[in-house]
Amino acid sequence: EVQLVESGGGLIQPGGSLRLSCAASGFDVSSNYMNWVRQAPGKGLEWVSIMYDGGRTDYADSVKGRFTISRDNSKNTLYLQMDSLRAEDTAVYYCTSPDYGRYWGQGTLVTVSS
């Protein structure tokens, strides 16, 4: 059974940093397209970032230069390093795979507020 489990969310002040983790089981993060998708309170779904199986990455314009996606193959874990956080980054963050979204974690809430 495939499981994706996110962690690392919390309350952070504007300008701060957080690192989200997505631990996978029954599934190889290095062999699949892995995405981060977020949902702000009362809003729709927004794609954030992708890491392809070959290691190439891409980002939404809204987070480019502030967020970094990475993975640790030995831990079968995907990460999202979030720097220079803004109030508008407040959302539930999900990791998901593959590109059409068969597997989703339960999400982790990030709240950016002073």
Added chain:
Amino acid sequence: DIVMTQSPDSLAVSLGERATINCKSSQSVLYSSNNNNYLAWFQKKPGQPPKLLIYWASTRESGVPDRFSGGGSGTNFSLTIDSLQAEDVAVYYCHQYYTVPPTFGQGTKLEIK
């Protein structure tokens, strides 16, 4: 970026009746070399992650009831829910994965009339 526009924004349907949600993409999501439409549909309930219902525009995900069906090609797509059940109350999203950035429709809120 490909803009996904759903209609209607909200929909109220009686139990046992049919619900249809439409999704239009600003450019085609049909990949001619494999004749696949890179279009998925999700069901989203509060406090839960999105649930994949349909991918490749019309392929039902394993375990999804057959009252859910997807159709369309190119730029116009639809999700149909036959014989609406109480548990189908949710927000539904279409999603294109044809190109980066992947994009979602704004969502359609489905309620019971």
